[in-house]
Amino acid sequence: MAVFRIGDREIEYTLRRSPRARRASLSVTPKFFELLVPEEATKEQINAVLDRRRAWIIETVQHMAERAKVQTRVYQFVTGSKIPYRGRMTRLMIEPFDGSLVEVSFRNCFQIRKPSDLSADSSDTIIESALRLWLKRRVRDDVRDFVRRHGERHGLKPRGVQIKDQKHMWGSCGQDRQINLNWHLIFAPKPVLEYAVVHEMCHLKHRNHEPEFWNLVGRILPDWEAKKAWLDKNEHMLGWEKVEPV
CATH class of the missing domain: 3.30.2010.10 (Metalloproteases ("zincins"), catalytic domain)
Known part of the structure; x- marks a missing residue:
């Protein structure tokens, strides 16, 4: 599992390549996220997606963590x-x-x-x-x-x-x-x-x-x-x- 660093914060993520994927997409849980990319995506293209979605990743990870805190126990x-x-x-x-x-x-x-x-x-x-x-x-x-x-x-x-x-x-x-x-x-x-x-x-x-x-x-x-x-x-x-x- 790879690590995406945002300042001092480290968020684990998995990279999955798919021949059926037409564009990059993200899914997030409180502890990690998955980045799905087309099979031919380069490292530079992947890094560009992560940088472009940086604010969304932070906001969504925080939202998911808050949701987990209030879930029925x-x-x-x-x-x-x-x-x-x-x-x-x-x-x-x-x-x-x-x-x-x-x-x-x-x-x-x-x-x-x-x-x-x-x-x-x-x-x-x-x-x-x-x-x-x-x-x-x-x-x-x-x-x-x-x-x-x-x-x-x-x-x-x-x-x-x-x-x-x-x-x-x-x-x-x-x-x-x-x-x-x-x-x-x-x-x-x-x-x-x-x-x-x-x-x-x-x-x-x-x-x-x-x-x-x-x-x-x-x-x-x-x-x-x-x-x-x-x-x-x-x-x-x-x-x-x-x-x-x-």
Whole structure:
């Protein structure tokens, strides 16, 4: 991993070359960033990109670090713990039962039944895994519903839809007309998830963010700006960090 120096500060980054990349692009996490460049990019061209984007890198790394500080922390998956779900913090209720697998359901709160013989050492890991699986299935079903609702009516039919664990984006639409959505959108209100789905569907017709693209988004969702604003402001709510109790 290379190091980009800005004054006395060192930020780790990875350089990735791709024959499919037409131009340089950056993605950032709190600890490092990735620079994707065309396969034939020279060292001078790479350095020029870094220098040109210096201010953006500093600002974005700081923003991501601040987001990480306020992300929901879960110390134990026990009754009374809370995780974000559909835009609000939601309580867990855990109860033992005679089954062999963790069962997750939702009715005003997460109702989780765990095997009574599940050891304390493995309980947290297994419950967290079951919760993630349940949430991914729920967001997959929601996304498919939105695609059916808006696709045929507006002539926007993707080749397929996948739910992914994407680190740097909420969704993408490939040249192959495959739409990908980040499963963490299940933590946002359902109308915000709908906006993210419509956004990617509109890229089937318009590959950029020119006015024609936003006009199409607006025809489908007239209040898209409020939903986008919620996502931009509350992205720190979209997930949790498991922290070991001290």
